[in-house]
Amino acid sequence: MADGAAPRGRRARVTRSGDFDAVYRRGKSAAGRHLVVYAFNRGEGDSPRLGLSVGKRVGGAVERNRVKRVLREEFARVQGNLAPGVDYVVIARPGAAEYIEERGSQALGERLEELAERATRGAAA
Numbered sequence: 001m002a003d004g005a006a007p008r009g010r011r012a013r014v015t016r017s018g019d020f021d022a023v024y025r026r027g028k029s030a031a032g033r034h035l036v037v038y039a040f041n042r043g044e045g046d047s048p049r050l051g052l053s054v055g056k057r058v059g060g061a062v063e064r065n066r067v068k069r070v071l072r073e074e075f076a077r078v079q080g081n082l083a084p085g086v087d088y089v090v091i092a093r094p095g096a097a098e099y100i101e102e103r104g105s106q107a108l109g110e111r112l113e114e115l116a117e118r119a120t121r122g123a124a125a
Contacts, residue, residue: 012079014051014087023051023089028122030115034099036091037112039119041083048082050075051089054096063097070100074109081113083120 014020027040052071054064071090082088090112100108 012047012049012076014049014089019087020051020053020089023087027087027089028119030118030122032111032115034093034096034108035111035115036093037115037119038089038091039116039122040087040089041120042085042087044085047084048079048086048088051087052092053089054092057094058092059094059097064092067092067096067100070105070108071112074105074112077109078113078116082116086120088116088119 014023022042023038023040027038029036029038031037050072052068054067054071056064058064058067071092075088075090096108
């Protein structure tokens, strides 16, 4: 990590059911047409972590996996701008796959960053 990039892989992900529950119950949310972002300040000073929820209403397996891949890539891109020690859970709504097709993955990343910042402001209060 000599280039200052945030760690990727298991450490940067919310994977346990209890962690998801904590974010949903005690975190704050911000919603858009294609994404809902929950943020929960867990109080630890390490890098922000990402959890994803992409249901079957988003599309078939290919569409869901593409949405998840794009969200992980875009989260990694904007991770340096987000508050450390915060868990983010992103819920993709129906139409997210079509949004990527129409506007591109960077447009979804911009929406992700905007909603994450809004949710973080609510979580810090």
